[in-house]
Amino acid sequence: MQPFEYANATKKEQVATLLTEQSAILAGGTDLLALMKDDVVAPNRLVNIKQLDPLRGIAYQPGNGLRLGALTTLAEIADDATVRQHYPVLAEAAIEAASPQIRNLATLGGNMCQRPRDWYFRNGMGLLAMKDGKSLIREGDNRYAAILGNDGPALFVSPSTMAPVLIALGAKIRIYSAKASGTGVRELALEKFFVTPTKDGEREHDLKPGEMVIELIVPPPSKSLKASSYEVRQRAVFDWPLAHAAVALEMDGNTVKSARIVLGQVAPVPWISSEAAAALVGKQVNNDTAMAAANAALAKATPLSHNKYKVTLAKAAVKRAVINAAAGRVGGVA
Secondary structure, three states: OOOOEEEEOOOHHHHHHHOOOOOEEEOOOOOHHHHHHOOOOOOOEEEEOOOOHHHOOEEEEOOOEEEEEOOOEHHHHHHOHHHHHHOHHHHHHHHHHOOHHHHOOOEHHHHHHOOOOOHHHHOOOOOOOEEOOEEOOOOOOOOOOOOOOOOOOOOOOOOOOHHHHHHHOOOEEEEEOOOOOOOOEEEEEHHHHEOOOOOOOOOOEOOOOOOEEEEEEEOOOOOOEEEEEEEEOOOOOOOOOOEEEEEEEEEEOOEEEEEEEEEEOOOOOOEEOHHHHHHHOOOEOOHHHHHHHHHHHOOOOOOOOOOOHHHHHHHHHHHHHHHHHHHOOOEEEO
């Protein structure tokens, strides 16, 4: 591990003054410290935000929805009675996101900001893994690479399994900077937080220098909302998914009134499929309509030389998530 400075922030206003382009925020540290030990990243300063209590906690108001502080751990989300009552798919996603040991340390903000699990990136070859103007991933071992949104140099897959569920539920993310005017807080739809880099030096998150994630807001669920999440893994025990789908259906009796379908582990960003949603609207959910949605979701997939299998897995994830949502089952793993 390379030498670094350590700064302890006691107020969120301090963070922006302590952060530089070469520094990093320390919250749970479950991903960051591993990257530092492996010399993948080498921040010149760690800014500890663990004492910023306003960034913690879970609060629910029927008219406003759910507020999740960035320092809230995945274990706290999984165990919270309010989350389990009003957003059971989110509680289930938090359980499946990590092992019990990691859940007790990993924070929601850290989960949103975690770096790709891509083999090339984790071995110090950079986010885009380019050499002499050519992609090492495209011409090499691309078994786990993106099959959607992969027409540019970014071929890694977005790693968070919490993000697709939150996006399907319509979540927004709030970001703070003491350097900004007004309240210093900007809010954007969570899907806009994830970006696809097009050249070296760009990051996969919309965070400007001196900014940090402070909370996420999930709108109140309607009585007709049915949501589910489904992961396909190599092992049924905790493992990184090969494909993931999160589905939120607004039902009118047995008919789908509107749908939001988000795929994970298949693109550099959580992938919203408007085509899959359109295939369901106005129809009742059964094996045929769920399969039609799955086919629509992957119709534009462009697998690489070694990951065509991911198309089949992603279709299975979408189909099963849709069927489970309609049946009132909030999660599933295969």
